[in-house]
Amino acid sequence: MSQSVCKVAVLISGSGSNLQALLDASAQAGAPFSVCSVISNKPEAYGLTRAAEAGVTSSIIDHREFPNREDFDQALIAEIDSCQPDLVVLAGFMRILTPEFVRHYSGRLLNIHPSLLPKYQGLHTHQRALDAGDSEHGATVHFVTEELDGGPPIVQAVVPIKKGDTADSLAKRVQVQEHVIYPMAVTWFAEKRLHMLDDRTQLDGELLPRNGTRIHC
Template sequence: MSGKNCKVAVLISGSGSNLQALLTASNKTEAPFSVCKVISNRPEAYGLARAAEAGVPTSVVDHHDFSSREAFDRALIEAIDRQSPDLVVLAGFMRILTPEFVRHYRGRLLNIHPSLLPKYQGLHTHRRALQAGDSEHGATVHFVTEELDGGPPIVQATVPVQAGDTPETLASRVQVQEHAIYPLAVTWFAEHRLHMRGERALLDDTLLPHSGIRLTG
């Protein structure tokens, strides 16, 4: 794929550090993707300011304005589809999505999760890794399916757990790796190298391991 032909919509709820990594990557001359829209469910999300500074259109679909999760997700689909994106990326989007939403974007919906999936689906991953005495921790980019944090992994980055680590210090090192692997996965998708077939991820027409490609941070 030549040029920035892959349009990416990014959903956020907070500060948008992974959004910033994607914006920075998309600004490179050789980047095959562009961020066409940033949507937040929280009007105060700092990521909206990051997007505006980068000249990317933004909108807010506030979940408090809807009586049900289904109604919110339908409004969110409508807001996203106005942009006709090729890929939808969850970047700290703190909502559990309905099956209807996930099915609508199946095969073109990515998320990043701060653990080495399938370990520690859900919240508080850094604390749980420390409590378990793990020697390594990390982050996973995966396709989104109806199972929470259960879609096929694409790429993982690992970091060693160090003596004296707290959830905060561990999180900061994991986040550095998140900012590297998320743009990488989006680039693979934009180059038509990354696909989802059934419940597995493929890169260059090769089935990836069940844990995805693992990189050492």
């Protein structure tokens, strides 16, 4: 494998559908990135099975075995750094990370959130969008900073809300687009086109709007 291929560590807590999208993208001929490690804080996470089927090394760092977040994050850092990744990707990783962790990977730590940030940080985003009477919803890939779901956006998939939508039906349509935009953002980073500058995102040498690049689906 070419040394120029970007090594990506992926952190998961559950089914790993976005992990699968990244694995599929990395398996394409000429892909600029490879998944070097999958790490879960839950031993029962199905994403570990996905990693095994793809022949990717995986490990479990169970947060319940640590007395506090700081000790857990230090163990997580040690495990991630053992594969010397160029990029760390959160793919349904349901842990709030300490400032020390975030600073350690500053500028090379990505997350995907199921809303059009800065709207609906946190949980239950689909129901919140419906309750607010929004006409559109979606997902955002963003750099991770110390503010929860507050790092600079990279790309947003905008999904129209349809009459009769439920939180489940909306979530399914949003997730389809997550599987498109996450590999896209990782590819940009791997090709050295994507950077975080202070609190802004730069793509191809240009600062993006505050909500990143928008793709209407």
